[in-house]
Amino acid sequence: MLLASVVPGDAAAAQAQPAAATRAAAARDPECIRPGNAWLNPRFYWRNVFGSRLGEGTIHESSYPNPFGGRIAPGSTFTFRWRPETTRNPVGAQYHVHRVNxxxxxxxxxxESVTGPGTFSGTTLSAQETPPQKLGDTVVRFRIRPGTEGRTATLSSADHSLTTRWLFANINNIWENTGSISFTVASRASLGCDSSSVLG
Incomplete structure (x- = not known):
């Protein structure tokens, strides 16, 4: 059972208009980003009442060019790649629903675009994993909106959640690593790329 986002036609059209306007305005400017090297890749596991591990996995995440740990100007784009993977499935676990807010x-x-098995519901990206089948990458293309200079965007382990269906009940997982990464939206002038592109 895949989770799907259903948006009424009028709402979808309203959402598309700002994005289209952003793309049109940004088309005049080249990409402008000072890449960072921060990443998260949360790890998770399940355990029984005795503390023994029942299974585990990793949320593979990457961005290109990577704004996290760096700065990016309005109008610039980056792709976010997301792939949950259960490397050892708990015995009796039927499926897992992964989410990132x-x-x-x-x-x-x-x-701007979403490809792969993941779907959006509001601001939450989700996908269902049914072992032993593996999920492919979900790739989301973002474009930074005008007027957001000085703001910071954050992605943390707390933004991730997982529901596992085990026989006739849901079981909870434990997140093994915690932390957060962020990037700042900066003006093109402050990045020194009024007429250039990606900075080293």
Whole structure:
């Protein structure tokens, strides 16, 4: 059972208009980003009452060019790649629903495209994994909105959630690593790329 986002036609059209306007305005400017090297890749596991591990996995995440740990100017784009993977499935686990809330990123950026198994519901990207089948990458293309200079977008382990269906009940997982990464939206002038592109 895949989770899907259903948006009424009028609402979808209203959402598309700002994004289209952003793309049209940004088309005049080249990309402007000072890449960072921060990443998160949360790890998770399940355990029984005795503390023994029942299974585990990783949320593979990457961005290109990577704004996290760096700065990016309005009008610039980056792709966010997301792939949950259960490396050892708990015995009896039927499926897992993975989610990541990208509200902070979407407060400064518009979603231009989404490809892969993941779907959006509001600001939450989700996908269902049914072992032993593996999920492919979900790739989201973002464009930074004009007027967001000085704002910071954050992605943390707390933005991730996971529901596992085990026989006739849901079981909870434990997140093994915690932390957060962020990027700042900066003006093109402050990045020194009024007429250039990606900075080293």
């Amino acid at each position: 990208l509200a902070s990123v979407m407060a400064v950026a518009d979603v």
